[in-house]
Amino acid sequence: MTVSIHTPRKDIxxxxxxxxxxNVKLWHRKxxxxxxxxxxxxxxxxxxxxxxxxxxxxxxxxxxxxxSKVLETVKKMLDARDVTNSMMYNPMSGMYWHTxxxxxxxxxxxxxxxxxxxxxxxxxxxxxxxxxxxxxxxxTVRSFDISKEKPLWHCVWSAGRRFSFGFVI
Amino acid sequence: xxDSFYHHTEPKNYYKYWYHTRQNVPEKLQNLKYVKQFxxxxxxxxxxxxxxxxxxxxxxxxxGGYANFHLMRFSKGIYxxxxxxxxxxxxxxxxxxxxNHFLSLSNDRYGQHKGIFKKQRPYTLFPLQMTAVKDFKxxxxxxxxxxxxxxxxxxxxxxxxxxxxxxxxxxxFAKKHNAISEYTVxxxxxxxxxxxxxxxxxxxxDSGLSFKGMLxxxxxCTLRNHTMMNDVVPYVLTNDSILDVKPVLxxxxxxxxxxxxxxxxxxxxxxxxxxxxxxxxxQYENQGLNDYExxxx
Numbered sequence: 001m002t003v004s005i006h007t008p009r010k011d012i013x014x015x016x017x018x019x020x021x022x023n024v025k026l027w028h029r030k031x032x033x034x035x036x037x038x039x040x041x042x043x044x045x046x047x048x049x050x051x052x053x054x055x056x057x058x059x060x061x062x063x064x065x066x067x068s069k070v071l072e073t074v075k076k077m078l079d080a081r082d083v084t085n086s087m088m089y090n091p092m093s094g095m096y097w098h099t100x101x102x103x104x105x106x107x108x109x110x111x112x113x114x115x116x117x118x119x120x121x122x123x124x125x126x127x128x129x130x131x132x133x134x135x136x137x138x139x140t141v142r143s144f145d146i147s148k149e150k151p152l153w154h155c156v157w158s159a160g161r162r163f164s165f166g167f168v169i
Numbered sequence: 170x171x172d173s174f175y176h177h178t179e180p181k182n183y184y185k186y187w188y189h190t191r192q193n194v195p196e197k198l199q200n201l202k203y204v205k206q207f208x209x210x211x212x213x214x215x216x217x218x219x220x221x222x223x224x225x226x227x228x229x230x231x232x233g234g235y236a237n238f239h240l241m242r243f244s245k246g247i248y249x250x251x252x253x254x255x256x257x258x259x260x261x262x263x264x265x266x267x268x269n270h271f272l273s274l275s276n277d278r279y280g281q282h283k284g285i286f287k288k289q290r291p292y293t294l295f296p297l298q299m300t301a302v303k304d305f306k307x308x309x310x311x312x313x314x315x316x317x318x319x320x321x322x323x324x325x326x327x328x329x330x331x332x333x334x335x336x337x338x339x340x341x342f343a344k345k346h347n348a349i350s351e352y353t354v355x356x357x358x359x360x361x362x363x364x365x366x367x368x369x370x371x372x373x374x375d376s377g378l379s380f381k382g383m384l385x386x387x388x389x390c391t392l393r394n395h396t397m398m399n400d401v402v403p404y405v406l407t408n409d410s411i412l413d414v415k416p417v418l419x420x421x422x423x424x425x426x427x428x429x430x431x432x433x434x435x436x437x438x439x440x441x442x443x444x445x446x447x448x449x450x451x452q453y454e455n456q457g458l459n460d461y462e463x464x465x466x
Binding site for chain 1: 218219225226227228245246247250251252253254255395457459460461
């Protein structure tokens with residue numbers, strides 16, 4: 001499998017959940033001005049040139065960004081090399097196709113969604129497009145490899161608030 | 170939510186906690202029955218950890234109605250904390266039934282003071298809200314502007330006493346900084362109806378009286394964005410643009426009211442409120458619809 005699903009570690013989700021509560025004022029009043037429907041998301045085409053990163057309306061969950069003590073703690077627990085992001089998707093929002101090719105290695109993402117949300121990717125080996133759906137109200141953990149030779153094109157859409165914490169191993 | 174600090178009571182028992190935190194405020198306690206009715210209606214249909222009144226990380230949320238508490242709200246949170254300006258009301262019909270229904274209601278979320286205001290001169294109405302906490306800055310900014318622009322404004326005190334709604338801290342601060350003037354008048358102890366009816370315009374941070382303002386064709390605006398009504402009631406900066414605000418167009422008002430009543434509210438004064446609540450829940454749960462789809466016309 002290009003993208004693997006893992007059982008969330010309870011000690012990690014406990015830390016991340018409690019800090020989402022502490023930072024609730026940062027994120028609970030954010031909404032998307034222009035909603036992106038699933039139908040619109042489905043029409044997104046994979047670009048021809050590599051897009052390592054893509055601008056989005058996601059907001060940082062921690063005011064101090066990736067250097068927050070919480071993320072540093074989780075980084076150590078995962079034995080990760082670095083934190084790549086900690087962000088919230090607004091309801092009815094998404095992130096366009098990109099490859100994350102600016103940082104090579106194995107990525108691991110802890111995500112928590114309050115409504116339906118989907119991680120869509122193109123399998124670099126087969127060229128097939130897959131949709132990996134989050135379960136609302138639960139943590140989902142995915143990992144995948146990023147390499148220059150086989151870029152993993154992926155994009156995200158979320159109907160509700162979606163919290164995403166990324167690490168590179 | 171998994172691994173939450175929050176203690177999730179069974180929905181049927183939540184009203185006890187709600188009562189406990191509001192027991193000294195009779196203006197709020199008059200709504201206790203609706204909180205209990207809601208809990209009883211949803212009990213057994215959803216696991217306790219998936220629904221909560223306050224907890225923002227919970228999948229489903231519920232709360233009292235905007236403007237009328239008995240028109241309770243239930244969603245995945247989007248029409249509870251912060252409301253998107255998505256224009257979903259635009260496809261709603263323009264019949265006047267719901268408009269007339271609202272005209273027959275009090276349109277006050279909480280019990281009101283008893284006093285009846287007697288108008289002596291034209292005024293702008295500014296309903297005070299949680300001025301001791303989150304609304305302090307916005308309200309102070311308005312007081313300064315009202316004095317500077319000579320916009321005679323009546324500041325109506327909040328009907329529910331409490332630390333958060335205590336206006337004395339704000340008012341004393343404004344006085345100390347010479348922001349209070351002959352154009353800024355505090356009115357305490359009066360109910361909302363005559364104050365709204367007599368006003369030239371309604372300005373607030375995000376008060377539920379915006380609803381009454383729209384209903385009675387008053388130019389109405391808010392100083393905070395993404396409130397329940399910003400689809401039709403404009404968000405403005407605290408400057409002279411306040412004076413340019415127009416009443417909501419009648420057609421838009423009818424559409425918005427129809428949409429709001431049928432998509433956002435569950436009317437706990439109707440016999441079928443349990444059916445309506447469970448229908449909405451099943452739209453999410455069985456049909457797999459999301460918040461946007463459930464609230465579309």
